[in-house]
Amino acid sequence: MSSALRRRGPYTVITLLILFFFVTYLFAVPTPVQQFSSQLLQWAAVVAYFAILVGTIDIIRYHLGPLRSKQPGRWQYSGALIAVLVIGLILGVSGVLSGKGTNYEPFAWLYNAIYVPSNATIYAILVFYIASASYRAFRIRNAQALLLVIVGLIIMFSNIGVGYVIWPGFVPLGNWINAYPVAAAFRPIIIGSGLGVILTGLRALLGREVYGRE
Amino acid sequence: MSWIQKVDKILSIRQILYLLLIAVVLVILLNPLAIPIGIAGATRDVYNYIDKLPQNPKLLIDVHYEPAGGTEMQPAAIALLRQLLPKGPKIVFFTTHSVGPIMFERLKANAPDVFSQLKYGEDYVFLGFVPLTEATIASIANGAKEFVAKDPYGSSTADMPIFKIADKATDYNVAVCISTSTDPVEWYVRQIYTPFKTPILFMVVAVIGPSVQPFVASKQAVGMISGQNQAAQYELLIKRPGSAVAALDAQSGAHVLIIIYIVLGNLVYWPMRLMSKKGRKTS
Amino acid sequence: MLPPFFDTFGLWIGAALTVWLFSFAFKDNALYKLAEHLFVAVAAAYSFTIAFDGIIRTGINPVQQGNVSRIIPLIVGCFFFAKYFGKYSWIARFGPAFAIGVGLGVSVTTAPEGFVLAQVKATMLPLWSADPITALTNILMVLIVLGGLTYFMFTFVPGIRGPAKKTPFSRLYDVFMKIGIYGMMVGFGTLFASTIVSRVAYLIGRLTDLIASPQASVVAVVLALAAMGYAYRQEKKTAVGKA
Numbered sequence: 001m002s003s004a005l006r007r008r009g010p011y012t013v014i015t016l017l018i019l020f021f022f023v024t025y026l027f028a029v030p031t032p033v034q035q036f037s038s039q040l041l042q043w044a045a046v047v048a049y050f051a052i053l054v055g056t057i058d059i060i061r062y063h064l065g066p067l068r069s070k071q072p073g074r075w076q077y078s079g080a081l082i083a084v085l086v087i088g089l090i091l092g093v094s095g096v097l098s099g100k101g102t103n104y105e106p107f108a109w110l111y112n113a114i115y116v117p118s119n120a121t122i123y124a125i126l127v128f129y130i131a132s133a134s135y136r137a138f139r140i141r142n143a144q145a146l147l148l149v150i151v152g153l154i155i156m157f158s159n160i161g162v163g164y165v166i167w168p169g170f171v172p173l174g175n176w177i178n179a180y181p182v183a184a185a186f187r188p189i190i191i192g193s194g195l196g197v198i199l200t201g202l203r204a205l206l207g208r209e210v211y212g213r214e
Numbered sequence: 215m216s217w218i219q220k221v222d223k224i225l226s227i228r229q230i231l232y233l234l235l236i237a238v239v240l241v242i243l244l245n246p247l248a249i250p251i252g253i254a255g256a257t258r259d260v261y262n263y264i265d266k267l268p269q270n271p272k273l274l275i276d277v278h279y280e281p282a283g284g285t286e287m288q289p290a291a292i293a294l295l296r297q298l299l300p301k302g303p304k305i306v307f308f309t310t311h312s313v314g315p316i317m318f319e320r321l322k323a324n325a326p327d328v329f330s331q332l333k334y335g336e337d338y339v340f341l342g343f344v345p346l347t348e349a350t351i352a353s354i355a356n357g358a359k360e361f362v363a364k365d366p367y368g369s370s371t372a373d374m375p376i377f378k379i380a381d382k383a384t385d386y387n388v389a390v391c392i393s394t395s396t397d398p399v400e401w402y403v404r405q406i407y408t409p410f411k412t413p414i415l416f417m418v419v420a421v422i423g424p425s426v427q428p429f430v431a432s433k434q435a436v437g438m439i440s441g442q443n444q445a446a447q448y449e450l451l452i453k454r455p456g457s458a459v460a461a462l463d464a465q466s467g468a469h470v471l472i473i474i475y476i477v478l479g480n481l482v483y484w485p486m487r488l489m490s491k492k493g494r495k496t497s
Numbered sequence: 498m499l500p501p502f503f504d505t506f507g508l509w510i511g512a513a514l515t516v517w518l519f520s521f522a523f524k525d526n527a528l529y530k531l532a533e534h535l536f537v538a539v540a541a542a543y544s545f546t547i548a549f550d551g552i553i554r555t556g557i558n559p560v561q562q563g564n565v566s567r568i569i570p571l572i573v574g575c576f577f578f579a580k581y582f583g584k585y586s587w588i589a590r591f592g593p594a595f596a597i598g599v600g601l602g603v604s605v606t607t608a609p610e611g612f613v614l615a616q617v618k619a620t621m622l623p624l625w626s627a628d629p630i631t632a633l634t635n636i637l638m639v640l641i642v643l644g645g646l647t648y649f650m651f652t653f654v655p656g657i658r659g660p661a662k663k664t665p666f667s668r669l670y671d672v673f674m675k676i677g678i679y680g681m682m683v684g685f686g687t688l689f690a691s692t693i694v695s696r697v698a699y700l701i702g703r704l705t706d707l708i709a710s711p712q713a714s715v716v717a718v719v720l721a722l723a724a725m726g727y728a729y730r731q732e733k734k735t736a737v738g739k740a
Contacts, residue, residue, distance in 0.1 A: 006587040010594035014601065021602030025409075041353040042361045043570035044599035046556045047592060048345035050574030052312070052548035056541045057581075081534040088542025096550045101342075101366045102315050102543070105499050111316060111543050113507035114514065116281045117706065118536035119313065121518040123282035124703045127468075127696035128522040131235050132228040134475040139483045144682045149476065151686030156473060159420075159443045159694050160466040161249030171252035176634075178687060179256065182424050183431035184638040185684030187616050188645030188677075190428050193400075194612025201605030204598075229523050239697070240704055285702035286695065312544050342554065343547045349599045363558040366550065372562075400612075404604060408611035420694035424687045432619030434611070441691060442698040461701045468697040 014204050060085065084114075151177065216489070222482045235471055242467040249463055256430075257447040260415065260437035263388075264294065270302045271387040272380040274354070274406075276398055277309040277318050278346075283394035283419050284317055289458035290417045290445035291321055291392050295328045297452045304380050305332075306358055308341035310350060310398055315343055315366060335374045342366035351401040355383035355410060383410040388436065392417040399426050407434050416440075512713035515703050516721050526724035644677030 017040070023029065024037040063078035065071075071078075088110055095104025102108065140146050157163030158174020203209040224230065279287040298305075307318060318340055322329045332338045341362045344350045353361040359377040364370055371377060380386060383406050391402045391414065399416060406412050413436045418426050420441025429435045439448055442465060446458035517532040552574070559567040573595050580589035620642045622635035647670065707714040 006590075010590040013591060013594040014598035017595070017598030018602045018605060021599070021606050025606040038353070038356045038360075039566060040599055041349045041356060041603065042555070043567075043573070044349035044596050045345055045347060045353050045361065046552065046567065046570035047574045047596050048347045048350070049548040049551045049555075050577045050592060051596070052345070052544050053552075054577045054580070056545040056548075059537065059541045077530050077534040080531060081538040084535055084538035085542050088539055089545055092542055092546030093549060096546060096553065099368050101368075101550050102546060103319070103366070107546065109499055109503055109507055111539055113510045114535055114539040115313070115543055116316065117511035117515045117703075118518060118532065119540070120281040120285070120699060120706075121515045121703055122536070123280075124696070124699035125519060125522055127235065127700045128228070128232045130693055130696050131231045131472060131475060134472045135225055135231060135479040136228075138476045138479055140480055144678060147679060148682040148686040148689070151683050152689045153473065153476075155687050155690035156469050156693065158252075158254070159441070159690060160469045161251050161462055162466040162470055164250060164252035168252055171254055175254045175256055177683070178424070178427055179431060180634050180638055181641060181680065181683045182687045183427040184620075184641035185645060185680045186425055187428045187431075187620065187642050188649050189425070191613055191616050191646065192649050194608045194616070197604050197608040197612070201601050201608075204601055232522055235700075236704070239700055240708075243701065243704055243708060282699045282702070285698045312547050315547065343551055344555070345548075345551070347596065347600055348604050349596070352603045362555055363562055363564075364554045366554070370562075401604075404607040404611045408607045408615075420691040420698075421688075421696075423691050424684055428616060428619075432615050434615055441694045442701075443694055461698065461705075464701050464704075465694065465697055468700070469693060472693055 011204075011207055011209070014209075015207065018201055018205055056085075056089075218482055218485050218489075222486065225478060225482070231475065235468060238467045238471050239464045242464045246460065247463045247466075249466055251443075251446055251450060251459065251462055253447045253451060254444065256437065257439060257444050257451065260439055261297070261448065261451045263415070263436050264297050267298075267301060267387055270304060271298065272304045272385055273298070273306070274358075274380070274383070274386045274389040274412075275305055275307050276351075276389075276391050276393065276402075277307055277314045277321065278311045278391065278393040278395070278398045279317055279419070280311060280313045280394060281317070284320065285461070286419050286442045286445060286458075287392050287394065287417060288317070288321060288324060289442070289456050290439045290448055292325045292328070292456065293445065293448040293452050293454065293458075294390065294417070294439075295325055296454055299328055299331060303332075303337070304376055305338040306341065306376065306380055306386075307338060308354060308358070308362075309343050310346040311394075312343060312346075315340075335369065336376055339371070339374055339376050340365055340367075341371070346397065348401045348405060351398070352405040355406050355412075357382050383412045386412050388413045388415050390415045390417065394419045394422070396422050396425050399429070403429055403434050417445075508710045509713040509716075512707055512710045513717040513720070515707060516714060516717035517724075519703075520721040520725060524725040524728055526721070526728040528721055528724040640673075640676050641680035641683075644673045644675070644680050646677070647673040648677030648681070 020040070021037065024033060029037075060082060063081050066074040066078040067082060069075070088107070091104065091107040091110060092102070095101060095107045098104065102111075138149065140149055154170065155174050155177060157166065158170040158177075163170040200209065275291075277291070295303075295305075309315060309318060311317070329338075341354075341358060342365060344354065344362065359371040359374070359381055362371055383389065389402060389406050389412050391398050393399055393416070399418065399422070402414050402416075407414050414429075414434065416426050416430070416435050416438040418438065418440050420443070423438065423440030426435070426438055426440070430438045439445060442458050442461055446455075446462045449456050449459050514532045514535065517528040518536075520526055521529040521533075552571070556567055556571045556574075560571075573592055576588050576592035578589070579585045579587075620639060622639060624632065624636050624639065626632040626635065
């Protein structure tokens with residue numbers, strides 16, 4: 001029984017929850033049941049916080065390996081990571097326990113000085129790859145690529161002041177392309193994603209969804 | 215080696231392309247050109263919709279962007295708040311992004327003219343970070359104050375006057391999703407619009423704009439501000455040009471350079487392709 | 498209250514991290530790796546803090562205020578930590594199972610109406626209108642949606658067994674597939690142009706911050722160049738050693 005609980009228990013929980021939400025959404029149920037449904041939503045949100053805690057612990061465990069074994073070329077960086085992470089944790093948790101939350105000044109300094117510029121820069125690096133892709137990969141080899149480039153150029157001109165100066169019509173043309181053909185082009189993707197969600201739920205209900213190695 | 219091949223060899227050194235891009239953007243940032251900006255119909259639609267909201271509109275705003283996305287989204291968010299201010303809005307802010315609290319503090323710091331006129335707890339409240347899950351959006355839609363007992367500043371939400379009039383999704387005039395990813399967008403559509411028919415407004419980074427467009431086209435959302443260019447247009451419509459307008463000259467320069475790269479790439483590619491075809495025919 | 502020195506120090510660190518992270522686009526080097534690891538460290542610490550704060554505000558505070566039922570998600574959340582105790586690691590699966598079950602439950606109930614029906618309804622447009630532009634636009638939209646659905650849903654080519662045999666149905670299928678592909682190209686062209694706006698905006702944001710701290714930026718650039726030069730030399734040495 002315990003091995004059945006271990007293997008099938010989580011799937012049973014998922015199936016029961018999906019069924020419960022189906023019933024409460026589609027049928028008229030007594031008020032206490034509706035209230036319990038709202039409560040379940042709140043509980044799931046609280047449970048989700050714990051996943052973030054586990055993620056941080058896993059990062060520490062991952063970097064302790066190279067540090068312990070003094071792996072050449074890696075242990076210094078892992079050491080720096082763990083040191084700064086521990087300092088951050090001490091400052092952050094102190095701030096939370098003192099009631100100041102993330103506005104605790106030393107902690108706020110840490111994330112404003114390190115996290116904010118780094119996060120912004122990590123995303124900004126991608127612009128370089130766009131630039132090199134524009135030269136090396138954007139080659140018009142067939143009619144489809146030609147259409148892609150023409151539409152891309154029209155939208156690029158509609159997005160910038162230079163386009164408006166060259167021809168003011170770029171702006172309404174770009175607006176029309178976005179509002180109609182682009183909406184139509186991405187609509188099948190949304191319909192497909194909706195069908196995918198329905199099928200995933202159905203598979204979970206029928207016990208056919210596999211979430212990992214058994 | 216022909217001259218075309220020499221040009222291709224030089225331009226294939228990607229570091230040259232990167233340095234040129236940095237140089238162009240830097241020069242224009244230091245020497246603005248004040249290029250005129252056209253206003254798109256989509257931006258005007260959003261402006262007109264907000265303009266037509268009744269007095270004391272109630273809004274739910276998800277501040278879901280990180281520092282990178284802040285360059286595009288913060289100007290749009292500030293413009294929205296400035297347009298709303300004369301109407302005496304009541305706003306419930308929250309964030310599903312872990313860095314959202316930092317971005318909310320930056321939003322407050324960069325719009326002191328707005329927040330100095332709003333009273334915390336009465337005119338606006340910040341619920342802090344809530345996990346990025348669909349259940350969270352559904353919880354907020356079913357009753358924000360019941361889900362979050364205390365705000366990040368330690369105040370109890372139970373006693374706040376704002377929640378007497380703006381707590382569930384049906385209370386809001388419009389729910390705004392300021393987002394850098396499609397997840398909150400989809401959850402807003404499924405958990406706020408579909409069950410409660412609360413109007414939704416999206417403010418998204420340009421890269422996800424096309425994916426969000428079908429929701430606007432199907433009228434599930436009342437409108438969308440997508441990208442720094444539309445944020446700049448919105449700033450112009452409210453007659454308060456800010457950082458988005460200031461950045462648009464540099465956007466123009468970078469775009470022109472990338473267009474030159476695309477044209478050069480093809481001008482180099484086609485002769486080389488024809489030459490290699492000729493070479494194969496004769497050999 | 499932190500001493501004023503920290504403000505300047507913070508700006509210098511920010512500029513240095515920005516330049517060192519950018520240097521990756523030119524050459525992988527030690528300063529980039531250091532910046533990357535510092536970023537991950539602070540991101541992890543910040544995420545932990547914010548989650549810890551959230552658990553207190555939405556879990557522990559409600560219990561203290563009398564909402565005793567919130568103990569249940571706190572217990573279920575603790576199941577996540579069972580993965581670190583080998584014998585009891587199977588308990589850890591119940592935590593995500595609960596979150597996934599609720600998430601799937603709310604999404605599956607509203608997806609048919611919100612994603613499928615609403616989009617299909619929006620595609621049912623009048624194909625005739627007094628205004629020719631409206632009529633053409635509507636026809637174009639319907640064709641692109643049908644073409645896109647054909648391309649995504651029906652990835653087989655009917656009527657092909659052995660030598661290609663074109664039936665009227667397979668010809669119609671080909672036409673819709675082609676329309677779908679060209680429709681997609683319009684979408685991807687717009688996506689490319691929109692991506693440029695976003696990425697350039699990020700670059701503008703970073704360069705604006707670097708312009709605000711010119712001395713820090715120059716020092717950081719010099720250090721990054723030194724690190725890249727060192728990395729290049731190391732690479733050459735390794736290549737010569739191998740040869």
